[in-house]
Amino acid sequence: MTAPDPRTQPRAFLEHLYRAAVHRALPLHNTAPFLPRPPRGRTLVLGAGKAGGAMAQAVEALWPQDAPLSGLVVTRYHHTPPRPAGVRERIEVVEASHPVPDAAGLQAAERILALTRGLTSDDLVLCLISGGGSALLTLPAEGLTLEDKQRINRQLLDSGANITEMNCVRKHLSRIKGGRLAAACAPARVVTLTISDVPGDDPSVIASGPTVPDATSCADAVAILQRYAIEVPGAIMSLLEQGALETPKPADAVFQGQEVHMIATPQQSLEAAAAAARAAGLEAHILSDEMEGESREVGKVHAALARAVALRGQPFGRPCVILSGGETTVTVRKQPEGTARGRGGRAGEFCLGLAQALQGQAGVWALAADTDGIDGMEDNAGAFIGPDTLQRALAQGMKIDGYLSRNDAYGYFHALGDLVVTGPTHTNVNDFRAMLVL
Template sequence: MTAPNPAADPRRFLEHLYHAAVRRALPLHNTGAFLPQPPKGRTIVLGAGKAGASMAHAVEALWPADAPLEGLVVTRYHHVPPRPEGVKPRIEIVEAAHPVPDDAGLQAAQRILAMAHGLTADDLVLCLISGGGSSLLTLPAEGLTLQDKQRINKQLLDSGANISEMNCVRKHLSRIKGGRLAAACAPAKVVTLTISDVPGDDPSIIASGPTVPDATSCADAIAILQRYGIDVPGAIMSLLEQGALETPKPGDALFEGHAVHLIATPQQSLEAAAQEARAAGLQAYILSDEIEGESREVGKVHAALARAVAHRGQPFAKPCVILSGGETTVTIRKQPEGTPRGRGGRAGEFCLGLAQALQGRAGVWALAADTDGIDGVEDNAGAVVSPDTLRRALAHGMKVDAYLSRNDAYGYFSALGDLVTTGPTNTNVNDFRAILVL
């Protein structure tokens, strides 16, 4: 698809770049090169994540029709696309809640763990892992209830902890994460196909690494819980202190012969967007696919860079597109009692911080969106910022500072008609940000 003219329609051009990034990460385009040969015994497909259903469909489409195939994958509600035409259903798909787990996810995790038991060395387990799996594949450690996990998850999400910190805690409070699913599959060979949604593409962090070794420790989990003031039952804290909830570590013999393949990454999607920008006659610069930090502060830093390019032509000459990815965080601000909680996610809050710092800078447009199509728990993927964003908002009596103070990016950009809404994209390589400077 030809890119819209960036000068004539900046918003459509930025949305075109976003869709190019998403297309690059779709499982059907990326799975075939990494599938092993069918084994002598059974092939069991197990998995979890927002891309779980589309990954399962890709395996069904690409696996030899005469080779046995069965399994179970859990994905987020409403993240099941139609199967490709002519593809026979062979893998069961279950839907569950994200980002806070529910009973459907618990039951799916119990069934997945049960399917892993009793396999032989002649069997193959294909594990399909993508972002969101930490919540979707929930199986609390002994002594924890689902309600405990839900409460802890909510506290972690509101705390400002980054994804590696959150998943360190999740791994140590689980019976299936942090390599434990791989342990249950023994002696079968495990091949993990994963779509990365984390900075650095570390498979042990993606969906809390159910099939790979975990280098973090119970002591690390305790430090994170204490750093963010997260409450856990006293009995669980005692088990953590004793090291009784430790995960399998690198070098453990149980991982011998296993394979892990990254089939889609944030960097690949950023490069796809950059290629589209260059085809439209613009220079494109990828800052990083590993940017973390408070969303609003990351927005302000991006704004400073865009202003320098617009004003001085440094460090990049305009016209250009500046791209970045990663996973930022939002710390929920406490509000006076009775004040409605704001709505929005990381992408929207980035756009609020960006707009505040740009102060209507001429010639600068931006889009930030989550590549899974869902910004936090809302129905939008993200939002767009234009040179007249603040002016139009003030005409409606809306001050950006007030919306930032209550984490209400959704309310702000919805009133302006500047939400980016795509619906679930059936993949997930995390944050996508593009700034156009003309």
């Protein structure tokens, strides 16, 4: 596909780079090299995540048509892609809530765990794991209710905790995550295919690692809960403090002979976007696929870099594209009584911080979006900014500081017509950020 001219169509060009990144991470393009041979027994497919529906369809399309195949995968509401023509449905796909779990996710997790009963050493369990699986695969520890998990999840999401910290807690408050699903599959062989949405591509963090050993401890979970003042029932805190909710560890024999394959990563998608930029005649620079921190602060750092390039040609010459990925966080600020809560996610808040710090810098455009097509809990993937963003907002009486103070990126960019709306992409390799400096 020919790229739009970045000099005359900067927004369309940045959206082209985003599409290149997403395309690289689609399951159908990445699954075949990692599929094992059919076993002597049966093949059971289990999975969870925002890419779950697309991963299941990829397996259905690639698995031998005469070999037995069945299973259950849970994905986010409205994230099941249309079934390709000629691909027979053999894996059931159900939908549930994300990022806050619901009863549908609880029921799916119970069914998935039930399907592991009666497996033998002749059987193969193919686990399809992608980002979002922590909320979608919810099975509270004994003594916790779904309502407890929902409340804890909301507090974690608002706290500013990073994904590794959040998923450490989630693993220890679950009966299926943190390696427990793999333990339930014994003695069957387990092969996990995963799409990374976390900095460092650690499979024990992706979807809270239901099929891989967990090196974190109950003590780690307690420290995180205390650090962010997350409330849990007293009886559960006592169990954590006693180590009674510990997860299977790397030395556990249950993981011997199991395989984990990373079929798509953030770095691969950033490299695809860089290649698309270079094909359009621009230099492309990837900062990192592991960036973390407060979204607005990461935006300010990116702004400082873009201004240096625009004003001094350092550290990169113009024209160029600067790319980054990872998973930033948003600490939701408390608002005065009666004030409406702002709307938006990590990508939008990054763009607010970026625009505020750029102060209308000439020659700089940027797009930030989540590769799953959903920024937080909204209907947009992210947002776009240009040199005229602040000026156009002020013409409508909108001051960016106020929108930042109430975490209302959605309201700001919606009013400007600068939301990036793609719908679900059926994959998830986390944050995508691109700055164009001309």
